[in-house]
Amino acid sequence: MTKERQIAYVKHPVSAEKKKELVAKGFKIIDARFKPKDAEEIESEVEKIELGTDSGAGLSDDQLRAAITEATGKAPHHKLGREKLVEAFNALNAEAAGE
Known part of the structure; x- marks a missing residue:
């Protein structure tokens, strides 16, 4: 059994x-x-990323990478630029908020 x-x-x-x-x-x-x-x-x-902000523009690249990794379980590519990191962070927050 x-x-x-x-x-x-x-x-x-x-x-x-x-x-x-x-x-x-x-x-x-x-x-x-x-x-x-x-x-x-x-x-x-999907869970809201808790860093006290809805926009990734005020965060450092390291903070953005850590938040994205925590939320998705996968680290962003090491050559991903700041603009794309902020975009990915904001997309994750929008998804978590149900927007």
């Missing part, structure tokens, strides 16, 4: 922190695009 695990359908990529949290709770992680219509919602993957 095998142990059945609940499935968490989560938007990928999943951050390492989120993956660790869900696995610790006993969930098997599957990309949200494969979620059947009748499956239950476990929890939302």
